[in-house]
Amino acid sequence: MIDSIEFVEDGNITSATGFFAGATYSGIKQNSDSLDLGLLISETPCLSFGLFTCNQFKAAPVELCIERLSKNPYAKAIIANSGIANAGTGKEGLRDAYIVAKFVANEFNLESTDVLVCSTGIIGQKLPLETIKNGLLKIKLTKSGGHKFAKSIMTTDSVPKEAAIRVNGDYVIAAVAKGSGMIHPNMGTMLCFVTTDAKISPEALKTAFNDAVEASLNMVTIDGDTSPNDSVIILANGQSQNEVILPNTEAAYVFGEALRQILIYIAKKIASDGEGATKLMEVTVTGGKEFNEAAKVARAIASSLLVKTAIHGADPNWGRIVAAAGRSCFEMDFERVSLSIGNIKIINKGRVLNYNKKAAELKLHDKNIFISLDLDHGSGRAVAWGCDLSKEYVHINSEYTT
Amino acid sequence: MIDSIEFVEDGNITSATGFFAGATYSGIKQNSDSLDLGLLISETPCLSFGLFTCNQFKAAPVELCIERLSKNPYAKAIIANSGIANAGTGKEGLRDAYIVAKFVANEFNLESTDVLVCSTGIIGQKLPLETIKNGLLKIKLTKSGGHKFAKSIMTTDSVPKEAAIRVNGDYVIAAVAKGSGMIHPNMGTMLCFVTTDAKISPEALKTAFNDAVEASLNMVTIDGDTSPNDSVIILANGQSQNEVILPNTEAAYVFGEALRQILIYIAKKIASDGEGATKLMEVTVTGGKEFNEAAKVARAIASSLLVKTAIHGADPNWGRIVAAAGRSCFEMDFERVSLSIGNIKIINKGRVLNYNKKAAELKLHDKNIFISLDLDHGSGRAVAWGCDLSKEYVHINSEYTT
Numbered sequence: 001m002i003d004s005i006e007f008v009e010d011g012n013i014t015s016a017t018g019f020f021a022g023a024t025y026s027g028i029k030q031n032s033d034s035l036d037l038g039l040l041i042s043e044t045p046c047l048s049f050g051l052f053t054c055n056q057f058k059a060a061p062v063e064l065c066i067e068r069l070s071k072n073p074y075a076k077a078i079i080a081n082s083g084i085a086n087a088g089t090g091k092e093g094l095r096d097a098y099i100v101a102k103f104v105a106n107e108f109n110l111e112s113t114d115v116l117v118c119s120t121g122i123i124g125q126k127l128p129l130e131t132i133k134n135g136l137l138k139i140k141l142t143k144s145g146g147h148k149f150a151k152s153i154m155t156t157d158s159v160p161k162e163a164a165i166r167v168n169g170d171y172v173i174a175a176v177a178k179g180s181g182m183i184h185p186n187m188g189t190m191l192c193f194v195t196t197d198a199k200i201s202p203e204a205l206k207t208a209f210n211d212a213v214e215a216s217l218n219m220v221t222i223d224g225d226t227s228p229n230d231s232v233i234i235l236a237n238g239q240s241q242n243e244v245i246l247p248n249t250e251a252a253y254v255f256g257e258a259l260r261q262i263l264i265y266i267a268k269k270i271a272s273d274g275e276g277a278t279k280l281m282e283v284t285v286t287g288g289k290e291f292n293e294a295a296k297v298a299r300a301i302a303s304s305l306l307v308k309t310a311i312h313g314a315d316p317n318w319g320r321i322v323a324a325a326g327r328s329c330f331e332m333d334f335e336r337v338s339l340s341i342g343n344i345k346i347i348n349k350g351r352v353l354n355y356n357k358k359a360a361e362l363k364l365h366d367k368n369i370f371i372s373l374d375l376d377h378g379s380g381r382a383v384a385w386g387c388d389l390s391k392e393y394v395h396i397n398s399e400y401t402t
Numbered sequence: 403m404i405d406s407i408e409f410v411e412d413g414n415i416t417s418a419t420g421f422f423a424g425a426t427y428s429g430i431k432q433n434s435d436s437l438d439l440g441l442l443i444s445e446t447p448c449l450s451f452g453l454f455t456c457n458q459f460k461a462a463p464v465e466l467c468i469e470r471l472s473k474n475p476y477a478k479a480i481i482a483n484s485g486i487a488n489a490g491t492g493k494e495g496l497r498d499a500y501i502v503a504k505f506v507a508n509e510f511n512l513e514s515t516d517v518l519v520c521s522t523g524i525i526g527q528k529l530p531l532e533t534i535k536n537g538l539l540k541i542k543l544t545k546s547g548g549h550k551f552a553k554s555i556m557t558t559d560s561v562p563k564e565a566a567i568r569v570n571g572d573y574v575i576a577a578v579a580k581g582s583g584m585i586h587p588n589m590g591t592m593l594c595f596v597t598t599d600a601k602i603s604p605e606a607l608k609t610a611f612n613d614a615v616e617a618s619l620n621m622v623t624i625d626g627d628t629s630p631n632d633s634v635i636i637l638a639n640g641q642s643q644n645e646v647i648l649p650n651t652e653a654a655y656v657f658g659e660a661l662r663q664i665l666i667y668i669a670k671k672i673a674s675d676g677e678g679a680t681k682l683m684e685v686t687v688t689g690g691k692e693f694n695e696a697a698k699v700a701r702a703i704a705s706s707l708l709v710k711t712a713i714h715g716a717d718p719n720w721g722r723i724v725a726a727a728g729r730s731c732f733e734m735d736f737e738r739v740s741l742s743i744g745n746i747k748i749i750n751k752g753r754v755l756n757y758n759k760k761a762a763e764l765k766l767h768d769k770n771i772f773i774s775l776d777l778d779h780g781s782g783r784a785v786a787w788g789c790d791l792s793k794e795y796v797h798i799n800s801e802y803t804t
Contacts, residue, residue: 055725057728228728326460394793398715
């Protein structure tokens, strides 16, 4: 039973026992006011799983992580840089990623295989190895270094995204993420690292992790583009005093639910911080044939340019919402479709109601927009998060250069 | 053999023998300076095929056309209105579409089953039947009425889209289209009507029509949204003196090639006129496993928001192009990928060249942008057309209301 899931005040990835972090400006980015190199370390080995971009064009650090974790699901450290993605850099890029891991191992007394590497930023440039090597010397690992780490992975993000929750007083789950553009289901340019001190079996951790990511980070869409670098990694060092969480138990359910909650919190943070976004859109689809159909429809609505611009203009343009559903569902009988915006019912089983248009427009001026669509042909339910599309998005992405 | 395919000067859908058209302002639209009701009629029955939106949310007139053409592939007239889409209007909407066909039949001495009905405009409103009935009385059918018809189907289009070609001096193929937003493969908010006076067998016409639409209108993408109203209809009245074109003959090949050319011309017109567009983007993908993969990748690149904004900002951001390819191809080996922008080679088999960035930027200031990507793992080839994404797109779509 979930007695309590409480958000830790000022929570960050070092809120979990045994995790230390730090960050520095090493010189990868142009702007010396920003951080660009972060390091996260656990004092003991962590059970580790990762989910990575489905893009066929994978960055070198993603290849390194996939290779390492497939051989051995344990790690102790994550080194992450922003500014350069080390993508499209071929065999040299992969070699460079391995060299960065070696630098970290040498400097912090680890095995090279304990180190995972992540990068985000501009595609096609090589990592400046000397710069990174020198940067590492400047990183001070501390028990409160999570915040600095969170800042060091930001690119076009306007705010750091981090949180920690304490579950039943037993253990902590914490997460940090970056991402605000090139974000779409199956990861977008998103880096997300989760730490926990819970004691948990590999199978229970893997199941909870996959399920939680499916319901959270994979349901965020900013612009439909995915990146070569997207990575979500969980590290569980087992330092808390809880009994080991075994698969298919009450404890596993609680852990999974808590993990889902913190990742949904992070997912919403990412959607709200979408490039140029002024509003968060939460789309709930019910009555799908199965989860997959509901998820596909929810994501199609949340990513439709015409819905996104309508939300931006505070226009209750239900035609665009239904049209986005219609192109993404397996089948649709309009006579069964119901739609609400906020608590205002617009369509009831195919009949467009004489709703209060002014009130609906007012709802769409909120910072948080809730759209609910019922397909009424099954029990599939899914929630997706997105944001409005503003002129600022176009501005940001016409200017940001290779 | 194709001796000659020449564009007819001032060509329009009435350029083919035996077709007459006219249009009027009936009062469906607010603005009385615009036309909103167009009628196209052939003096003799036409062999007719249609391809319609894949959206599960289909407008009433689309249902009417599908029903009529599936029973009998012959028609004599198309009545089209802009301003109201007659979509999301349930059974009443369908009844209204049939009533409109009946009005036309009564007024112009046709069988009701000879009349096809198309609508485009705002979703969810009912057609004003009396307004349309009265409007019909004002329509004068003429041999040069194609231009007026072209204007009467425009919504957010900034220019009419029409052309006619004469093939080997034998027969004419002509086309008219509307569409500038909600456009994506498998039709977007697109209406396209093709007339021809060629004598052609049903099988030869159907094959040529399907193939030509696949390579043209289905390869245009403006914003990834499709509409409930998309329709492409061909009418062949056989009034020219050519020998009947039979399937799998040289003559069928020539007809198919000519039809493809005029529809590609129309497709490019639609892409150039994308809402807020300042540039036409032509994406050619070669080396796909098969046509389907090449087409999927070409459309993904042409519809990527990040590519569209980069093109808008004249930024040769090859990383975004390769990332869009990577998320849409069946598989990709970056070491085999080559990319050019215009005639400037950027990547050669996975190696990023030391290309002239200033020259590439200059290329991207052109009105016509050519992107060529080679996947180098098969012989699939496809071309897609799209446009840049500007702040104006956001403006148009935040303002245009239900």
